[in-house]
Amino acid sequence: MSKRKIIIDTDPGQDDAVALLLALASPDELDVLGITCVAGNVPLSLTQKNARIVCEVAGKTDVPIFAGCDAPMRRPLVTAEHVHGKTGLDGPELFEPTMPLAGDNAVDFIVETLRREPAGSVTLCTLGPLTNIATAFDRAPDIIPKLRELVMMGGAYFEVGNITPAAEFNIFVDPEAAEIVFHSGVPLVVMPLDVTHKVLATKDRVAALRALGSKVGVFTAEMLDFFERFDVAKYGSDGGPLHDPCVIAYLLKPELFQGRHINVEIETESKLTLGMTVADWWRVTDRTPNAMFMGDVDADGFFALLTERIARL
Numbered sequence: 446m447s448k449r450k451i452i453i454d455t456d457p458g459q460d461d462a463v464a465l466l467l468a469l470a471s472p473d474e475l476d477v478l479g480i481t482c483v484a485g486n487v488p489l490s491l492t493q494k495n496a497r498i499v500c501e502v503a504g505k506t507d508v509p510i511f512a513g514c515d516a517p518m519r520r521p522l523v524t525a526e527h528v529h530g531k532t533g534l535d536g537p538e539l540f541e542p543t544m545p546l547a548g549d550n551a552v553d554f555i556v557e558t559l560r561r562e563p564a565g566s567v568t569l570c571t572l573g574p575l576t577n578i579a580t581a582f583d584r585a586p587d588i589i590p591k592l593r594e595l596v597m598m599g600g601a602y603f604e605v606g607n608i609t610p611a612a613e614f615n616i617f618v619d620p621e622a623a624e625i626v627f628h629s630g631v632p633l634v635v636m637p638l639d640v641t642h643k644v645l646a647t648k649d650r651v652a653a654l655r656a657l658g659s660k661v662g663v664f665t666a667e668m669l670d671f672f673e674r675f676d677v678a679k680y681g682s683d684g685g686p687l688h689d690p691c692v693i694a695y696l697l698k699p700e701l702f703q704g705r706h707i708n709v710e711i712e713t714e715s716k717l718t719l720g721m722t723v724a725d726w727w728r729v730t731d732r733t734p735n736a737m738f739m740g741d742v743d744a745d746g747f748f749a750l751l752t753e754r755i756a757r758l
């Protein structure tokens with residue numbers, strides 16, 4: 446497999462943190478050009494700090510980290526401390542990171558990188574609200590055809606919502622940004638709740654990570670111990686869903702996932718269903734397909750990959 450150049454746009458978040466670790470543990474396949482932070486699970490001041498903590502834990506302090514938008518394009522920020530805790534990364538003992546934030550704004554970094562790199566060479570991986578990406582697309586539409594692909598965690602169809610009855614968090618926080626991205630024409634791969642709710646960090650799977658005995662293995666297990674309590678209480682499942690790492694796992698082993706190339710539209714007006722991803726799974730409209738919308742995953746294969754990669758750090 447040739448090495449893929451990626452930019453990871455994120456709002457850590459324990460599951461974002463695991464996604465970052467999975468990417469940083471896979472240098473043979475992935476070249477992480479930069480990590481761009483956005484407000485989402487917690488405010489930007491914390492998401493950028495958490496990204497630096499994760500890179501320091503992984504011993505990968507040479508990856509540039511940028512701070513981007515601190516609020517959605519047209520709405521006040523909605524956060525998710527009820528899921529992720531006050532810091533966004535509750536669970537392990539946290540520390541003040543020493544690696545500096547890169548000077549440039551995340552949106553400028555995205556625009557400049559896509560303009561500089563050869564067309565079709567950079568993949569955007571989005572793990573949070575799409576504010577940074579849509580702002581970049583708005584400001585510099587010339588970068589859109591230069592992207593190889595955008596792989597996102599966001600949305601839901603059969604699983605409907607997690608932040609409202611109809612909407613998934615990342616899309617709900619900034620539906621106008623999501624609409625821009627889904628209408629951009631960029632090749633899109635979507636990891637909705639339909640997939641991520643099958644990727645459960647059960648006790649045995651978390652124990653396998655802890656049993657690695659390494660600093661990163663234990664750090665990951667401690668984050669997941671905290672993260673699972675919310676979803677276990679809510680859904681009665683065996684463990685918390687590892688949403689965001691699905692994006693990185695897809696880049697490493699696409700055969701773990703199955704989906705359909707369909708049309709997906711974003712609801713931006715309704716009071717009841719704001720942020721819903723209206724996915725034409727059954728192809729009942731003649732709307733043009735704009736996304737590879739995943740529906741199934743080999744969860745055991747996913748955790749085998751994750752554990753093997755975390756062991757490398």
Ligand code: BDR
Nearest residue numbers: 458460525572614615688
């Ligand atoms: C998404 O929302 C956040 O809470 C998680 O980090 C994930 O990106 C799941 O709905």
Ligand code: CA
Nearest residue numbers: 458461572573
């Ligand atoms: Ca996230």
